[in-house]
Amino acid sequence: MSRGKPNKRYTPEFKKMVVETMKKEHLSIYAAMQEFGINDHKIIERWERIYLEEGPEGLTVERRARRVSWWHGAIVSEGLQPYGVDRFTTQTGRSLSQPR
Known part of the structure; x- marks a missing residue:
């Protein structure tokens, strides 16, 4: 094809x-x-x-860049691991999966 x-x-x-x-x-x-x-x-x-x-x-000048998805870029910039919501934490250290 x-x-x-x-x-x-x-x-x-x-x-x-x-x-x-x-x-x-x-x-x-x-x-x-x-x-x-x-x-x-x-x-x-x-x-x-x-x-x-x-x-x-x-x-x-060659200006082509490798495309990175928004989600991947957000994860990398925050130093987070892209495995599951339960592993994400806020800047205060609180897990997003825990109730306030």
Whole structure:
């Protein structure tokens, strides 16, 4: 069974070309999407923001991160163990499963 297409990755040179062409030719984001065959305006908006804040070299930085679910992140940040509610305690040390 097919899982669909993987996310397309663009080279830093391509990203730079898109942003600089937009500026040089006064293209809107939507016009650039059509010109370069990009399907999501958020991609170009992100490249433009990075280009303006960090310069062209900012487009060379790999920004993908491993996804962590909210629940896992909350457990790790509180130093809790993800086994069962009875093992969770509040900051005062009281177990969440005990009555007040």
